[in-house]
Amino acid sequence: MAAQTPRQQDAASHRTPPVHTAPQEVALETALLALADPVRQTLVRELAGAADWERSCGSFDVPVTKATLSRHFSVLREAGLLEQRDAGAKRLNRLRKPEFDARFPGLLDLVLGHAAP
Amino acid sequence: MAAQTPRQQDAASHRTPPVHTAPQEVALETALLALADPVRQTLVRELAGAADWERSCGSFDVPVTKATLSRHFSVLREAGLLEQRDAGAKRLNRLRKPEFDARFPGLLDLVLGHAAP
DNA sequence: CAGAGTGTTCGATGATCTGCGTACACTCTG
DNA sequence: CAGAGTGTACGCAGATCATCGAACACTCTG
DSSP states (O other): OOOOOOOSSOSSOOSOOOOOOOGGGOOHHHHHHHHHSHHHHHHHHHHHTSOTTOEEGGGOOOSSOHHHHHHHHHHHHHTTOEEEEEETTEEEEEEOHHHHHHHSTTHHHHHHHSOOO | OOOOOOOSSOSSOOSOOOOOOOGGGOOHHHHHHHHHSHHHHHHHHHHHTSOTTOEEGGGOOOSSOHHHHHHHHHHHHHTTOEEEEEETTEEEEEEOHHHHHHHSTTHHHHHHHSOOO
C-alpha cells in the first residue's frame, strides 16, 4: 500500500524548493516594480489564461534566455504573484490571484486588462 | 475693462511652460514605474491631501534637493499624474485624479491607501 | 549508466535611474 | 537696477536592473 509510484512532486526530492513570499507581506513598491516590466506582464497574462499548475517554466513565449526567465520568476515570487511546485523534472506555476487581489485590489486586473503592445 | 491687473499666470510670461502628457496616452508601464518610487508616492499623497493649485513645487517635504525634486515632477507629468501652471515666480501643481482614474481605475487609490513606511 | 530535458546560479555587461552640485533663467520686490 | 526667491538644465557619480553565456544540479528515459 505504500509502494505507489510517486507521480508528482516531493516524495524524495533532492532539489531545494523555490522560496516564496506571502502577498500579505509584500510592499506596494515591490508589487508595482514587479508588474512594471513588460516580460513579467506577459508571464502574468499567460498565467492568468491558464489553469493552476498547468504551465511549466519553459512553456512561456518570451524573447529572453532561460537564465533571464528564471530571474523573472524569482521576482514574481518575491512579489507574492507566483507560486511554484516541483513536478518531476519540471517546475509548475500558479498565479496567486486571490491572495494578491486581497492585498492589492484591482492592481492585477489592471495589468490583465491592458493588452500588451 | 481690459486693463485689469493680471493676478495669476500667463499674461506675458517669458517662461517655457511645462510639458504635459494626457493620461489617455500614458502606457501602463509608465504609470507603474512613476508610482513605484517612494519620493513620488509622497508627492502624490501630499497632492491628494491638498486642493488643486494649492501647492507650489518647493512646498513638499521630501528628503531630496530641488534639482532632484524637479526631475520627479517631470516624471509625474509624463505619467499623466500631474498638471502644472505658472503663477508668478512659483509653479503650482494639481493632481490629475479624475483623468488618471479614468485611464487606470483603482491604481491611484491603491497608492493613496497604502501609507508610507 | 549515459544522455536529453529542465531549471538555477554565477559573474559580466550595458542600460537606466536616483541623487547631487552647479550654473542658468525667470519673477517679484526693495 | 540689485537682490532674493523659485524652478529648470546640464553633467557626473553611484546604485539598481535586465540580459546574456557558461557551468552546474536534478529528473526522467533509453
